[in-house]
Amino acid sequence: MIFIVDDSPTDIELTTIALKAIGREIVVRSATDGKSALAMLRNGLGMPELILLDLKMPGMGGIEVLREIRTDDRLRDLPVVVVTSSALESDRVDAIAAEASDYIQKPLGLDQFSKDLESVLHRWLPN
Amino acid sequence: MQIKQRLKINAIASAITVFIIIIVSSLTLYKIYQAVEESNIANRLMATTLERVALRIDYQRTGDKRAKEQWVAKHEQLGQLLKEASHIFRDAEDKKTINEMINTQESVGRIFAAIVSNREEKLSGPHHADLSQEVENLLLSQLNMRVYTNTLQVGKLQKSSTEVLFSALRLGGGGIVSVLAILIAAAVINSWTMSRAITNRVRMLRDGALVIGGGDLDHKIDVKGDDEFAELSDAFNDMTVKLRGSYHDLEREINERRRADEQLQKAYGELEERVQERTKELKELNDTLEQRISERTVELRAANETLRDSRVAALNLMRDALDARKETEVTNEELEFSNKELESFIYSVSHDLRGPLRHISGFADLLMKDMAGKLDEKGKRYLSRVCAGSERMSRLIDDLLNLSRISRQEIERNEVNVSTMAASVIAVLREAHPGRSVEVDIKEGLTASADPGLIEVVLSNLLGNAWKFTAKTEHAFIELGATEQRDKIIYYVRDNGAGFDQQYAGKMFWPFHRLHSESEFEGTGIGLAIVDRIVRRHGGKIWAEGAEGKGATVYFSLA
Numbered sequence: 001m002i003f004i005v006d007d008s009p010t011d012i013e014l015t016t017i018a019l020k021a022i023g024r025e026i027v028v029r030s031a032t033d034g035k036s037a038l039a040m041l042r043n044g045l046g047m048p049e050l051i052l053l054d055l056k057m058p059g060m061g062g063i064e065v066l067r068e069i070r071t072d073d074r075l076r077d078l079p080v081v082v083v084t085s086s087a088l089e090s091d092r093v094d095a096i097a098a099e100a101s102d103y104i105q106k107p108l109g110l111d112q113f114s115k116d117l118e119s120v121l122h123r124w125l126p127n
Numbered sequence: 128m129q130i131k132q133r134l135k136i137n138a139i140a141s142a143i144t145v146f147i148i149i150i151v152s153s154l155t156l157y158k159i160y161q162a163v164e165e166s167n168i169a170n171r172l173m174a175t176t177l178e179r180v181a182l183r184i185d186y187q188r189t190g191d192k193r194a195k196e197q198w199v200a201k202h203e204q205l206g207q208l209l210k211e212a213s214h215i216f217r218d219a220e221d222k223k224t225i226n227e228m229i230n231t232q233e234s235v236g237r238i239f240a241a242i243v244s245n246r247e248e249k250l251s252g253p254h255h256a257d258l259s260q261e262v263e264n265l266l267l268s269q270l271n272m273r274v275y276t277n278t279l280q281v282g283k284l285q286k287s288s289t290e291v292l293f294s295a296l297r298l299g300g301g302g303i304v305s306v307l308a309i310l311i312a313a314a315v316i317n318s319w320t321m322s323r324a325i326t327n328r329v330r331m332l333r334d335g336a337l338v339i340g341g342g343d344l345d346h347k348i349d350v351k352g353d354d355e356f357a358e359l360s361d362a363f364n365d366m367t368v369k370l371r372g373s374y375h376d377l378e379r380e381i382n383e384r385r386r387a388d389e390q391l392q393k394a395y396g397e398l399e400e401r402v403q404e405r406t407k408e409l410k411e412l413n414d415t416l417e418q419r420i421s422e423r424t425v426e427l428r429a430a431n432e433t434l435r436d437s438r439v440a441a442l443n444l445m446r447d448a449l450d451a452r453k454e455t456e457v458t459n460e461e462l463e464f465s466n467k468e469l470e471s472f473i474y475s476v477s478h479d480l481r482g483p484l485r486h487i488s489g490f491a492d493l494l495m496k497d498m499a500g501k502l503d504e505k506g507k508r509y510l511s512r513v514c515a516g517s518e519r520m521s522r523l524i525d526d527l528l529n530l531s532r533i534s535r536q537e538i539e540r541n542e543v544n545v546s547t548m549a550a551s552v553i554a555v556l557r558e559a560h561p562g563r564s565v566e567v568d569i570k571e572g573l574t575a576s577a578d579p580g581l582i583e584v585v586l587s588n589l590l591g592n593a594w595k596f597t598a599k600t601e602h603a604f605i606e607l608g609a610t611e612q613r614d615k616i617i618y619y620v621r622d623n624g625a626g627f628d629q630q631y632a633g634k635m636f637w638p639f640h641r642l643h644s645e646s647e648f649e650g651t652g653i654g655l656a657i658v659d660r661i662v663r664r665h666g667g668k669i670w671a672e673g674a675e676g677k678g679a680t681v682y683f684s685l686a
Contacts, residue, residue, distance in 0.1 A: 008482065014489045056478055085485055086478040087528055106485055108521045110492040 003048035004030040005037040005065065006083075007057040014110065015052060015083070021114040022121065034060030038068055041075055048078065049125055053100075055084040055091055066098045079124040129354045133321045137314055144310040148303050155299030161217070162295055165288035168212045173281045175205045180274060183239070187267070190246055198239065206232055212284070221287050228280045231273050238270045328356035332363065344371040416451050423447050442639040445527070448472060449638065449656075473531040480524055488517035519651075523639070526653035530638060533660050538578045540665075545573040545582065545618065549607050552587045556594050565594065565603040573609050573618065577685045581661045588654040589620040589681055595648055596624030596679065615684050623678040632671050658683075 002019065006012050012030045019026050029045065031037035034057055041048075051069075055062035062082060069075045081102040082095040095103050101124065104116050179201040186194035209232060213225045242263055249259040328350050335348030344367055350360035423443050448469050491513045499507065549569050557563070575582060590605065597603035606621040627635065627642040634640045638656035658681075662669040665685045673679035 010486050011482070014486065017489075017493065084478070085481040087481065087525070088473075088478075106481075108485060108488045108517065110489045113489075 001027040001029060001046065001048045002050050002052060003037070003041070003045070004028060004052045005032075005034065005057075005062070006030070006052075006054040007032050008054075011054065014113070015117075018110055018114040018117055021110070022118045024121070033057055034062070034065040037065060041069070042072075050121070051078055051080045052083045053080055055082060055086060055095065063094055063098050066095070066100060070099050081120050081124070130321060130325065131355070133317055137317055140310055140313055144306055147306050151299060151302035151306070155295050155302075158295030158298065159292060161215075162288050162292035164215050165221075165291060166285065168208065168215055169281060169284040169288050172205070172208050172212065172284065173278070175201060175208055176274065176277055176281060179205060183270070187242075195243060202232075202236060202239070216284065216287070218287060218291075221284060224280050224283055224287075228277060231277050231280070235270060235273045235277070238266055238273065242266045242270070324354070325356070328354075328360075332356065332360060335360070335363065339367055339370075344374055412451075416447075419447055419450070444472065445638050469531060469534070473528060481521070484517055484520050484524070487513065488521070491517065523651050523653070526651045526657075527638070530653055530657050530660060533581065533584070533657055534664075536581070538581070538664055540576050541579055543575045543577050543579045543582050545575050545586070546571055546607075548579075548583055549573075549586050549590060552583070552590050553605075555587075556591065560594070563594070563598070563603070565597060565605055568604070568606045568608075570608045573607070575616070575618075575685050577665055578661075581665075582685075585658050585661050585683070588658045592654060592681075593620055593622035593624065593679075595650070596626075596643075597622050598624070598648070600624050615686065617682050617684050619680050619682045621678065621680040626673040626675050626677045626679050627671075628675055629673060632673065635671055636669065655681075 004012050004015055006015065009032065012032070016028050016030075019028060029040075029048065031040055038060075053062045053065060062084070066080055066082070069078060069080060079101040080099075081104060082100040083104045083106060084091060084095075085106045087105060092103055092105075102120050104113075104120060107113050107116065179198060182194060182198040182201055185191070186198055206229075209225060209229050213222065213229075216222055216225060245259060245262050245266065331350050332348060335346060338346040346367070348360045348363050348367075350356050426443060451468075491510055494502075494510055495507075495514070502510065546569050553567050553569070557565075586607075590607070593605045597605065600623055602623070604623045607618070608621070609616050609618045611617070625643065625648070631642055635642060636655050636659035639652040640656075641650065641652040659669050662683045662685065667684040667686060669681065669683040671679060671681045
């Protein structure tokens, strides 16, 4: 199961489409803000195999969610891939500093996005 | 003399006086005792003598044997008293009198014995009564004379003892009175001189202290002598000297502080003046900026309806930010301010504009892929326009980010071979457009002290533009050269391409500002803005000359 955290439902939809396009059998769940994402992770959602995390969200941002995950004994080892449309180098540095497992800058084309996601999945979920 | 010594003298004098008084009193008492003893024994001598006379008269009248024995006993008692008196009286005259009395006593004894024997002969024998009486009378007269003498001598002793008493009283009274008088006189004189000395010196010290207290630290208190006041005055003078030292130190420190304070005040004044000037400048700048921003905000609202309009608004905002930066380069604060604004603007361009663009592009892609069968040719064409628009928008955003990055990037100057760098840029262009035939003339040996990466950006933009705008020229020609003006190297890139209207030469360097339509020559309009930025960050200038259809020349300096 892959857990998408993004404040834009359109982005969640596009990411889901890009993931399906890879051709693997994937279950997708999602949350549209940091607080509810953490609540779901801690209660009832079940352990996802990978988290795709947006950075810029209203209220609790992606970096904060990432820090919470990395200080939680149960969630600490989850692969968390930061996925953002920001092209700023400083965002990449902040994500790596907060122990993001991987970083994708969302490309314009859907095909390219699918390829980027595929290589990330290959790295973290080889099976 | 020290006061302590004077006080000691007073104490010792008193002690001696008391000692003398004790001695004199003891002596007087002793003498009084002696006189009383002498008087006592003299009185007893007188009484005994008179008693013996009475007993003799009794015997003479009665001739009684008992009377005779009583007389003899009294006579012996008198002898004993005389012996005692000879021990008690000390005076030589008195001793002589007593010795005489002892002699008289003996002769009285003998005469009385003669009287007794004469009487007993008369009684026992046939003597003549007249003769016997005559003898007795003779003896009696002798005896009386002796007794009389004796009485006178006793009186003398009595008188002598009285004199002793008087002399003792004289000695006691007079001695004590005179010793006391001397002591009182000495103490009074000593105390009087002492108090005079103390008062004078205390007054001198007080006067001196008042003068020093009044601020004259150079005043010296002159109390001469070897007493405590002289020591006190010396200590006082020492203190004044030290006080003067500390006072001078303090004065010097105060002066230094005052000077420092004045300098500080002056500096503060200057600073305040400068702050006021800067505040005024800032206020003016802020006012113009605010005015422009409010003007532009109105424009932005109006122009926000379509994507194209919002592009213009973004352009205006960007230009405002750049204009603001141009104007506010005088102060660092202003620069920082506009940098911050620019950064937040760039962030929203990077993230917030890119997001929706991705949605448009993503779903257009999906339409193209999944729904292509359901669209007619017209629909497909429209869809491809949407895709192309998204791509162009994406390029604009990337260029904008580049411009912002270059604006903030640190400049590291190095020696750059401009000619070699230009040649490799041309090589890349030739490779990318193998169909083009362009004559290129690069002046040999051009160098610059500049940031190599940024100079490469400048050259690829300028040469790229020249390459682009000569696309429709028959014999395309591009030249890179340099001239010298007032010790400054002016580089230039010249072409014989489309050229431009000189009237708009200044606008070429504004971001997104183009002098040709997109359909004529492609491009985002950000390239020259980037070049302008790089040149100005090197402290150089950039300008252009040209005419429509007659080519263009871009000049720039790097210092």
